[in-house]
Amino acid sequence: MSPAWSSRLLALALPLFAWSSSVVAGPPTSARDQVWEAEKAFARSMAKRDLAAFGRFIADDALFFSGTTAVHGKAAVVQEWSAFFQGESAPFSWEPDQVEVLQSGTLAVSTGPVRDPNGKVVARFNSVWRLEAPGTWRVIIDKGSPPSPGPQVGESGAD
Template sequence: MTRSIWWAAGGAALSACTLAMAQAGGGATGNDELRQEVMAVERAFARTMADRDHRAFAEFIADEAVFFSGPAPLRGKEQVVAWWGRFYQGPRAPFSWAPEEVEVLASGALALSSGPVHDADGRPIGRFTSVWRLEAPGRWRIVFDKGSPACDCPGR
């Protein structure tokens, strides 16, 4: 519920301002603010898992989303939300994630976020990469999501 309030109040005002700056040639400052906004949205999305709030999870998914989560890509919000419901069962989250990198197009319309995925005990098990689309001021929704196993690579 707090995420919805944020979007409706402060998020909308911040987004309108930063989007206007980016579109008006606000340069790095506008883009930097959009990056921070998407970082906050990704963190709120991740909190849905920690809070065990599948309904809130669904609010972040675009209608035409594609998630590479199972044996075949999940297409559309309904399919994504239904398949991911299994991860919201039970009192303890099976995994968590957090953004480390966020990049936003100069237009402010799309953003990419990426970061580590940890198991329930905090051990790294993978990385996620998500593409977000600004659908309305302050309303970012995820359109693509793909995870990959953790790399046990030397020097990384």
């Protein structure tokens, strides 16, 4: 094969390689999708009984509410929640049904139902997430509320 043809083939192959790489990697994930996935992984830490993984989703300066009591700081939150990680099965589970991100892309809120071990909705979680590094979101504020309906069909929410 002549050097001219080799150059032409290379010129054709490089864009195809770049295109195929982007297809495999997929488009950049939106901030909303990142928070949605972070919330689901946060919930899985409870299901898997992994307190260390749970702690990785919490900001150092977090504020969590336990009823009407405010718990300040990651260490105190992890200590408070460690009781929920005792035993073989989780005392509750949660999943997002709505995630909204500020236009700045640095803060987000996630909310969704909290279920008892039988699947009954017993509360609703409300978490504020902060972008701490590219692709790294951590909960800075978390507060439960009484059960209420989630987003209705056609509203922003569950995928």
